[in-house]
Amino acid sequence: MATQPILRYPHPVLKKLCHRVVTIDNxxxxxxxxxxxxxxxxxxxxxxxxxxxxxxxxxxxxxVSASRHGKENNHGQLCMINPEIxxxxxxxxxxxxxxxxxxxxxxxxxxxxxxxxxxxxxxTERVITATGFEAVAIQHEMDHLDGILFLDRIVSLKTGLxxxxxxx
Amino acid sequence: xxxQPDILHYAVSVVGKDRTGIVSGIAAALFRLGCNLADSxxxxxxxxxxxxxxxxxxxxxxxxxxxxxxxxxxxxxxMSLAVRTLQADEIARLETPGEICLISVxxxxxxxxxxxVTNELAERGVNITDLNTKLIGTDDEPVYVMMLEAALxxxxxxxxxxxxxGDLKKELNVEIGVRVVxxxxx
Numbered sequence: 583m584a585t586q587p588i589l590r591y592p593h594p595v596l597k598k599l600c601h602r603v604v605t606i607d608n609x610x611x612x613x614x615x616x617x618x619x620x621x622x623x624x625x626x627x628x629x630x631x632x633x634x635x636x637x638x639x640x641x642x643x644x645x646v647s648a649s650r651h652g653k654e655n656n657h658g659q660l661c662m663i664n665p666e667i668x669x670x671x672x673x674x675x676x677x678x679x680x681x682x683x684x685x686x687x688x689x690x691x692x693x694x695x696x697x698x699x700x701x702x703x704x705x706t707e708r709v710i711t712a713t714g715f716e717a718v719a720i721q722h723e724m725d726h727l728d729g730i731l732f733l734d735r736i737v738s739l740k741t742g743l744x745x746x747x748x749x750x
Numbered sequence: 751x752x753x754q755p756d757i758l759h760y761a762v763s764v765v766g767k768d769r770t771g772i773v774s775g776i777a778a779a780l781f782r783l784g785c786n787l788a789d790s791x792x793x794x795x796x797x798x799x800x801x802x803x804x805x806x807x808x809x810x811x812x813x814x815x816x817x818x819x820x821x822x823x824x825x826x827x828x829m830s831l832a833v834r835t836l837q838a839d840e841i842a843r844l845e846t847p848g849e850i851c852l853i854s855v856x857x858x859x860x861x862x863x864x865x866x867v868t869n870e871l872a873e874r875g876v877n878i879t880d881l882n883t884k885l886i887g888t889d890d891e892p893v894y895v896m897m898l899e900a901a902l903x904x905x906x907x908x909x910x911x912x913x914x915x916g917d918l919k920k921e922l923n924v925e926i927g928v929r930v931v932x933x934x935x936x
Contacts, residue, residue, distance in 0.1 A: 626935040651934055677850075677933040687933040715934065722936040732936075 585623040586616050586635035588681045596682055597729040600638045603663050606705050610641065614661050614703055617643040624681055628652065629719045631726030634682050640664045642723035644716070652715040660710075665700035665724055667693075668709070676718050678732045688736040692718045756809045759788065759836040760816055761802070766829025768799040779823045780805060783816065799829075804836070848901045850879075851908045852931045857924025859885060859892035867896065867926070870918055875903040876911065894924075899931070 589595055603610055613632060621630040621643055628649050631642035645659040646652025672694030679687040695713045698720060702708050712720055722732065764776060773792055780787065780803075789804040805816065817833045824831040855867055864883065871878060880899035887893035902911060912928040919926045 624935075628934075629936055649934075677931050679933045679935045681935070689931070718934070719936055 584616065585619045588620065588624065588630070588634050589636055590681075591683050591731060591733075593682075595633050595636055595638060596726070596731065598633060598638050599729050600633055600640045600727040602640050603701070606663060606701065606703065610639070610663065611703055613637055613639065613641055614643065614663075617641065618659070618661070621645065627681060628715075629723040630681075631723045633726050633729070640727045642727065644719050644723055646716045646719050649715065652719070655714050656716045657710055657712065660720070661703050662698070662700040662720075662723075663703065665698050665720070665727075667696050667721070667724065668699050669697040669711075671695045674718075675737060676715075678718070678722060680722070680732050682726075683731060683733060686733070688732055690722075690732050690735045691737055692721045696720060698724075757806050758809055758811050759841050760805045760807075760813060761834045761836055762805055762816070762820065763803075763832045764801040764820075764824055764829050765795075765798055766824070766827060768794060768797055769827065772799050772801065772827055772829065775823050775827055776801060776803075776820065779819050783807065783811075783819055785816070848877075848904055848906075849908065849930055850899065850901050850932045851911070851928050853898040853900060853911075854927045854929075855896040855898070855924055856893060857922060859887070859894040860922070863894050863922060863924060864896060866918060866922060867898070867915070870915060871898070871900060874906070874911070874914065876906075877901045877903075 616635060617630045617632065620635055621627050624630070626649070628646045629642060629644040632639045641661075641663050642665065643659070643661050645656075647656045647658050670693035673691050674694045675689050675691050677687050678690045694717060695711065696717045697709060697711045699707065699709045725731070725735070764772070766772070777787070784807065786806045787803060788806045790802065792799070792801045794800075807816075813833055813835050817831070820831055820833070853867075853871075855863065857863070864881075868878065868881075878898055878900045881896065883894065883896045885892055886895055902908065908928040908930050912926065915926045915928070
């Protein structure tokens with residue numbers, strides 16, 4: 583398996599609603615390996631969702647353990663199939679950037695604590711409660727499964743929250 | 751390899767009493783000229799509407815052509831117009847290194863809040879990338895609010911900066927808070 587190129591908006595796949603995984607077979611295991619390889623390769627990346635590499639299935643990976651924002655509080659490497667948020671509480675604003683929308687960042691309001699139910703690659707259902715940066719990262723990746731980019735959730739452009747690195 | 755066309759850039763600012771149709775009027779003129787809007791900021795400042803645009807156009811093109819097209823539009827809207835040609839080194843925005851933080855300042859209105867705070871920041875090498883102010887409160891008790899976005903010099907933490915601004919906070923009797931907004935890559 584290998585690192586896959588990250589699709590960039592306006593690639594149409596990034597705005598698609600992804601399909602549920604019906605059977606966790608070798609194709610899904612291969613997809614997860616690709617997602618993990620791609621996440622590890624991306625500079626500072628803490629998560630990748632299947633549509634970012636062109637696959638419209640509800641699969642994403644998250645690992646904030648190496649990030650300074652998440653190293654104190656995380657569940658390690660998460661491989662999530664058909665994830666669903668069953669509870670959320672609190673809100674906080676964080677400035678997010680995305681590999682599919684390079685050069686832009688925006689302030690996005692997210693829940694500070696979420697409970698997520700998902701299937702693991704082995705088929706077991708798992709439920710975790712994530713907080714802080716890990717919760718933000720999971721919500722960001724799960725948004726990709728619904729065709730939602732952080733640009734859809736920008737709170738305000740008023741205070742210059744939407745910069746370009748240059749004008750060219 | 752296909753040679754890239756040379757692109758000219760201009761900074762355009764338009765200010766005047768707010769009314770309907772300012773942005774569309776200016777945008778229509780720029781569209782007629784075949785200009786691109788590379789960046790923009792349009793906002794209400796008290797009762798004035800302020801428009802700042804970075805406009806680009808493929809050569810050949812001229813500042814006077816841009817000015818001549820925009821001037822009657824601005825005159826019709828009762829607004830002032832200024833156009834400046836940008837040099838090549840003004841176009842690319844250098845990424846500022848260092849932690850990005852949001853500095854909030856608020857307190858009873860008085861002359862000098864902006865000057866004193868920004869002067870402290872400049873002396874400490876803090877680069878302001880965005881600044882907004884607003885007068886709130888009542889006529890009897892006006893409150894001045896300022897939000898600054900700034901990049902800290904290497905090695906300086908937001909906590910240190912907040913502590914360094916402590917004396918000024920007491921002197922001006924305002925609240926000053928510093929919090930990190932460094933983007934997270936996802």
